[in-house]
Structures are given as C-alpha cells and as structure tokens.
Amino acid sequence: TEYETILVEQRGRVGWITLNRPQALNALNSRVAEEVTAAATAFDEDAGVGAIVVTGSEKAFAAGADIKEMEGMTASDMLSTDHFGAWSDFAAVRTPVVAAVSGFALGGGCELAMMCDIILAADTAKFGQPEINLGVIPGMGGTQRLVRAVGYYKAAELILSGRMMGAEEAERAGLVSRVVPASDLLDEAGKLAETIASKSLPSVYAAKAALDAAMETTLSAGLDHEKKAFAALFDTVDQKEGMSAFREKRAPDFQHR
Numbered sequence: 001t002e003y004e005t006i007l008v009e010q011r012g013r014v015g016w017i018t019l020n021r022p023q024a025l026n027a028l029n030s031r032v033a034e035e036v037t038a039a040a041t042a043f044d045e046d047a048g049v050g051a052i053v054v055t056g057s058e059k060a061f062a063a064g065a066d067i068k069e070m071e072g073m074t075a076s077d078m079l080s081t082d083h084f085g086a087w088s089d090f091a092a093v094r095t096p097v098v099a100a101v102s103g104f105a106l107g108g109g110c111e112l113a114m115m116c117d118i119i120l121a122a123d124t125a126k127f128g129q130p131e132i133n134l135g136v137i138p139g140m141g142g143t144q145r146l147v148r149a150v151g152y153y154k155a156a157e158l159i160l161s162g163r164m165m166g167a168e169e170a171e172r173a174g175l176v177s178r179v180v181p182a183s184d185l186l187d188e189a190g191k192l193a194e195t196i197a198s199k200s201l202p203s204v205y206a207a208k209a210a211l212d213a214a215m216e217t218t219l220s221a222g223l224d225h226e227k228k229a230f231a232a233l234f235d236t237v238d239q240k241e242g243m244s245a246f247r248e249k250r251a252p253d254f255q256h257r
C-alpha cells in the first residue's frame with residue numbers, strides 16, 4: 001500500500017507505524033487518521049504480527065490535530081464528516097499498540113498516545129491538551145482518557161490551563177508507562193513490542209480486551225469479563241504448551257492458537 005503521511009514496516013512479528021509529516025510536526029489531518037487506521041487494521045488482521053509500535057520524530061510524536069485543516073470548519077462539517085471517526089477504528093484494534101513518544105504529544109497527539117496500550121516516553125517528551133488555547137476542547141478522547149489515566153484533578157488542571165507536562169511528571173502521574181533516554185526510545189520500544197509479540201496471540205488479545213474492560217466498565221462487570229476470558233483460554237493449544245513447557249522446564253513454543 002502507498003502511504004503519504006506515514007512510514008510502515010514489519011520487523012519480525014512487530015508492525016511499525018511512523019508518523020511522517022515533519023513540516024507540520026506530525027499534525028494529525030484526516031489523511032493521517034485514515035492511513036494510521038488502515039495500517040494498524042492491516043497489521044491487526046495479520047496473525048504474523050503480535051504487537052504494533054506507533055512513533056513520530058525526535059521533535060514531535062504529534063503536535064495535535066491539524067489546526068489549519070480544522071480552522072474553517074463548521075459544527076455541521078464536524079458532525080456530518082465524523083471528522084475524527086477513523087480514530088475509533090484505530091483504538092479498536094485487538095493487537096497491543098506501544099506508543100513511543102519523543103518531543104511534543106499535544107492535543108490529538110496526546111490523545112493518540114492514550115489510544116495505545118503502553119506509552120513509552122523519551123525524557124524529552126512533552127504531553128498536554130492545549131485545545132483550550134484555541135477556543136475548543138479535546139475532541140479525540142482527551143477529557144475521558146486523561147481522567148482515567150491521571151485522575152480527575154490532574155486532568156482538570158491540564159485541560160483547563162493548557163499547560164504541558166514533561167516526561168517525568170507524566171510518569172509520576174500515571175500517563176507514561178516508562179521513561180527512557182531519548183537515544184534509546186526506539187530500541188526500547190522495539191524490545192518491548194518483540195517481547196509482547198513472542199507471547200501467545202490469543203492470550204495477548206484476551207489480556208488487551210480485559211484491560212480495555214477495566215477502563216470501560218464497573219468492577220463486577222470487569223471481573224465477570226475476566227473470569228470468562230480466562231476460562232476460554234483453556235481451549236487454546238498454547239495454554240497446554242505454556243503449562244507443559246513450565247513443567248518440563250523449557251521455553252514454550254507458542255503456535256498462536
């Protein structure tokens with residue numbers, strides 16, 4: 001497939017998506033939304049891919065939705081074109097997605113990172129929801145996912161003031177899974193994604209879906225989801241393999257089924 005705004009590559013069992021609009025600090029226009037979603041969906045449908053990495057450049061993961069594209073739009077344009085709709089398909093992929101964030105992750109960029117399952121940050125990363133400075137509010141999930149990630153009061157301060165926070169603060173707040181030196185970011189993201197991709201795919205899908213349930217639902221509904229998903233994995237080839245490998249003191253040879 002020919003992409004205009006992203007670079008796409010498969011290395012082993014890991015799919016890589018690199019945002020590539022350097023002239024606009026990877027601002028997320030509708031083309032980027034379509035292309036990232038198409039690439040992630042194609043990886044998701046490929047059983048040879050067990051994890052996806054989404055990254056940007058050293059200077060910017062993504063500086064937000066494309067302000068120049070949005071500027072002239074009306075409310076009815078926004079609603080009738082479902083301007084950010086493609087991103088909900090991205091957020092729905094079954095395969096775990098690691099966001100490898102260096103530099104700015106602002107507005108839609110921070111929201112894109114929060115659609116991923118793990119956020120690895122370079123020590124240079126800066127997160128924020130500056131939409132309030134533009135006379136709008138987050139529109140790709142920021143008000144909802146940031147509250148779940150960092151709690152109400154931290155999220156409210158960031159969203160209402162538009163202030164940016166650095167990688168260390170973001171890690172302390174719970175938005176970032178781990179901070180690494182900028183020069184190690186892609187290596188660390190690759191290693192982490194390879195580790196995930198080496199596990200049994202059905203168990204990885206089940207773990208992601210159960211984690212999603214934790215974000216979506218009540219404790220009792222989430223526990224019920226987990227109980228059923230846990231039981232269902234006992235019908236996989238890989239559960240027998242994983243447990244017999246443990247008993248035989250050897251590495252498992254997962255078949256991803």
Ligand code: HXC
Binds near residue numbers: 024065108136
């Ligand atoms: C369109 C953008 C952009 C954006 C940067 N650029 N961010 N274009 N949309 N979100 C463009 C600039 O216009 C400029 O192009 C080029 O990228 C380089 O940016 P500079 O501003 O010159 O770089 P710098 O001085 O280093 O400042 C970096 C920055 C600043 C602090 C990140 O660019 C910035 O504040 N960007 C906007 C951040 C933002 O408000 N994001 C939220 C967007 S709203 P030219 O052609 O001039 O060189 C949003 C809503 C999401 O995300 C939900 C939907 C409603």
